[in-house]
Amino acid sequence: MKKIGSQLTVAVVCGLLGFMLTYQFQLLSKDKNKISSNDYNNTQITVELEQLKKAKADLEKSNSELMEQLKKYEESVTSNGDMSRELKNQLDYTRMLLGYTDVEGPGVIIYINPAPDLFSADVNRQLLTHSDLAYLVNELNFAGAEAIAINDSRITSQTGMRISNGDAYIWVNEEKVSPSQRITIKAIGNKVNLSSALDFTGTLTAGNLGFYDITYEKSDSIRIPKYNKVYKNEYIKPIKE
Structure with a gap:
């Protein structure tokens, strides 16, 4: 009887250990999936941020090119007379006040x-x-x-x-x-x-x-x-x- 009781005790203990190991494995698997999901989300966010930064840089470059082109058009117009030249000066002054030109001073x-x-x-x-x-x-x-x-x-x-x-x-x-x-x-x-x-x-x-x-x-x-x-x-x- 003692031998049977010992065997039952060992069987119960082994069963509990098996259950605990299985449960622990499931938790680790969930954590691993969660980490993988978080890594994926972080990667996606990083990629999207880089794309937005590139789009922003492209827009700023396009804006600068358009401003330079407009400046060339205005300079070609000013060669026609004093009135056009005065209008060009007023436009330059307005741009300076708006902040659309580099400036320097004390x-x-x-x-x-x-x-x-x-x-x-x-x-x-x-x-x-x-x-x-x-x-x-x-x-x-x-x-x-x-x-x-x-x-x-x-x-x-x-x-x-x-x-x-x-x-x-x-x-x-x-x-x-x-x-x-x-x-x-x-x-x-x-x-x-x-x-x-x-x-x-x-x-x-x-x-x-x-x-x-x-x-x-x-x-x-x-x-x-x-x-x-x-x-x-x-x-x-x-x-x-």
């Missing part, structure tokens, strides 16, 4: 560097946000800035700024700006007025700017690239008098 360059203690337990409160960048742009505009760029992305009347991905980066003109890396802001205008605005008490410490090491320098020659996007106007219309 102004200031601001360097926003993350402070060493930026990544503390209260990181969400300390990271720079789109509101902080918009505040600086507004201060520079109020001081008479004629052209502004954030990380060489031209600021125009249609520039939007938005924090994203849990404050990991800021969208500026559909370009990512990381608040955990150096941010450079260029502004062309009267150097004295711009620097006075930056030196005003509280300007460079407002909001989360106070958690960063911010310096600036005045320069006699600053280059700001053109706005490489296309203006979208679907709803505004000129008023016919």
Whole structure:
């Protein structure tokens, strides 16, 4: 009887072990399938992102080529008389104001560097946000800035700024700006007025700017690239008098 009882006990134990091994194998198979599915999804997302980047680059290249072609047409027209030449000058001036041409001139360059203690337990409160960048742009505009760029992305009347991905980066003109890396802001205008605005008490410490090491320098020659996007106007219309 003892022998039979021992054999039954061993059989039950073996059965339980077999069940546990089978169950564990099924779990591992599900995890493997899940990982494979996630890898596939990640691969698909990566491919789609690369395709979108290529499409964006192609559109920007096409836009630049069209602008160059239009410039050639305008230059050929201006050879016909002073009136055409004046119209061409007005068009060039308008493009410059809209941000469609590279510009240069005197102004200031601001360097926003993350402070060493930026990544503390209260990181969400300390990271720079789109509101902080918009505040600086507004201060520079109020001081008479004629052209502004954030990380060489031209600021125009249609520039939007938005924090994203849990404050990991800021969208500026559909370009990512990381608040955990150096941010450079260029502004062309009267150097004295711009620097006075930056030196005003509280300007460079407002909001989360106070958690960063911010310096600036005045320069006699600053280059700001053109706005490489296309203006979208679907709803505004000129008023016919």
